[in-house]
Amino acid sequence: MKSTIQTLDPTRVRLTVEVPLDELGFDLTRSRDQVAGFRVGRLPFSPIDQRMGATVLPQAVEQAIVTHAFAAAKQHDLRPLGRIEIEVPAFVENVPLGFTATIEVRPPVTLPELSSIAVEVAPIVITDEEIDQRIEALRDRHATVTDVGQRRLPPLDDAFAALACAVETLPELYRDLREQLIQVKRAEQLHTARGKVLSQLVAAAEVQAPRGLVQDEVEHRKQWLVEKLRRAGTSLAEYLSVEGQTEEQLDTLLLGSTTERISSQLVLDMLADAYDIQVTPDEFATEISGAAQRLGTTPERYYRQLATEGALATFAIDIRRGKALALLLRRVTITDTDGAPVNVDSLLCTPGPDDQGQVG
Numbered sequence: 001m002k003s004t005i006q007t008l009d010p011t012r013v014r015l016t017v018e019v020p021l022d023e024l025g026f027d028l029t030r031s032r033d034q035v036a037g038f039r040v041g042r043l044p045f046s047p048i049d050q051r052m053g054a055t056v057l058p059q060a061v062e063q064a065i066v067t068h069a070f071a072a073a074k075q076h077d078l079r080p081l082g083r084i085e086i087e088v089p090a091f092v093e094n095v096p097l098g099f100t101a102t103i104e105v106r107p108p109v110t111l112p113e114l115s116s117i118a119v120e121v122a123p124i125v126i127t128d129e130e131i132d133q134r135i136e137a138l139r140d141r142h143a144t145v146t147d148v149g150q151r152r153l154p155p156l157d158d159a160f161a162a163l164a165c166a167v168e169t170l171p172e173l174y175r176d177l178r179e180q181l182i183q184v185k186r187a188e189q190l191h192t193a194r195g196k197v198l199s200q201l202v203a204a205a206e207v208q209a210p211r212g213l214v215q216d217e218v219e220h221r222k223q224w225l226v227e228k229l230r231r232a233g234t235s236l237a238e239y240l241s242v243e244g245q246t247e248e249q250l251d252t253l254l255l256g257s258t259t260e261r262i263s264s265q266l267v268l269d270m271l272a273d274a275y276d277i278q279v280t281p282d283e284f285a286t287e288i289s290g291a292a293q294r295l296g297t298t299p300e301r302y303y304r305q306l307a308t309e310g311a312l313a314t315f316a317i318d319i320r321r322g323k324a325l326a327l328l329l330r331r332v333t334i335t336d337t338d339g340a341p342v343n344v345d346s347l348l349c350t351p352g353p354d355d356q357g358q359v360g
Helices: 029-035 059-075 128-141 158-165 170-205 211-231 236-243 247-274 281-295 299-309 312-331
Strands: 002-009 012-019 038-040 080-088 097-105 118-121 333-336
Touching (some): 080 211, 118 170, 128 170, 158 170, 170 247, 170 312, 170 333, 211 236, 211 247, 236 247, 281 312
Antiparallel strands (some): 002 012, 012 097, 038 080, 080 097
16 A cells, blocks of 8 residues: 655645555455545544445445555554545546545644743632531521421531531531632632643644534534433523523534633643553553442443443543643642642642653
8 A cells, every 4th residue: 555645734634545456355346436536524433324326335445445544544643533534536447446535633733841831820718708608508408397387597506516517516617617618619729720721731832623623523512412402392592592692602602612622632642642641450440430430330330331332442541631631730830829839739639740751
């Protein structure tokens, strides 16, 4: 097989592929009239089953084209991301099978020095009003109903503290609630910092999300919303009316959020490659167990479900991205607006970067 490559833009290339007849493993003669001029999109996520008049592309030819398209991509060290559009020109007898494949690929990116990234988040502030709100919520949860149907709130004393949170004294309850609020706001800090850090990294690396991949994902998310609304007994038009949105505004929101998400995924994949981040079998098993517990099932059953859906590789990729994100957050500078450093280690459940490779 011979192939040449032409770069169309940073996220698309066109491969021109020529496959000798003796490499095909079948007689192409009967298939030529059916294959000429064939075009298809969105491979490999949908099979080639497009009809051409009254004929259908033979399965053997279909498989040969797809197999050699991916082999040519590998030959040029390409990583197809979403769409592959294949065009097969008219055939000539006794000449190799030729076709072109236009492929969306991961764009070339130069990662910045991670230590150059710095973001600020709001400081953690716990007010008495927030503590009081939690206290009142606990009192309401443990209220009793009198004989005349009135709700009676428990008094604020040590007995209430023991009832509400299994502590011995009321001051201990207040301290526990304050610590809980601190943990909640630390998580909020981390979430905010994560978004800002990824935005800076994507901008600094000048990541371009492939247009076709973004558009396919936008269409998928919109269709998912439509189906969810249908199951709830409503429609997209009714939903948009309640939200005060037009369909064009919804499309714009989906396009923006999808572009941001895919760009973040791409830059995390590149970061994982640069630092040679791997997912160990123990890490994979731990994440499977954790996900199964959250879903109320067993690890074995959840693993089988992922295997049946063909989602094991995606699950592993998500773990790898999580490790890349943890490394990123540890390498950048995160402070609050008062200038105090924000320690992310207590909120990250992945190991530190010392056991990972270094760039260069």
